[in-house]
Amino acid sequence: LLNIFVLTLHYSKKSSKTLKRVFLEKDFYFENYERACKWRNLILHAANTPNFFAEYNESSFNDLPEFKRQLLVFINPYGGVHKAPKKWQKARKILKGAGCVFVEVYTQYRGHCRDYILQAKSDFLKQFSGIITVSGDGLIHEVVNGILNRPDAEELRNIPLGPLPAGSGNGAVKNLCYR
Secondary structure: OOOOEEEEEEEEEEOOOOOOEEEEEEEEEEOOHHHHHHHHHHHHHHHHOOOHHHHOOHHHHHHOOOOOEEEEEEEOOOHHHHOHHHHHHHHHHHHHHOOEEEEEEEOOOOOHHHHHHHHOOHHHHHOOOEEEEEEOHHHHHHHHHHHHOOOOHHHHOOOOEEEEEOOOOOHHHHHHHOO
């Protein structure tokens, strides 16, 4: 019996005809699980590391550490008429497949996100590649206010923020993502 392992690469590009983004996927087949995992790891590193090919050479590809991107995720369980947790579960599957690991915080009261960031130790926050909020406009404002009110705000202000719109009003998200 022969085992075949499939590595599916999901990507997008702009169509030359319609100038809209087209989502594509390509399957790669491997007879060896370890080899499939190494290729997955290599693709994740190359896709997420600026100047990857300038920093690494072909002989060092086998020595790459496992790709992991840590994300701090704040979810408002009441956002979007209780739809935020469902939206997060869909996004979580996609991000997990892209090599992300999470610390998930379900907010319990207004200002919880801000308080969490203000009380967190600096080393804890610096370990994250980004902060995601799953809600309306409120949580993204709490994250920004929490970071800017910290004594180490200058060190933390470069952490990327990713609002995942799940509320009834998402004006800030529309403004952030507008062309």
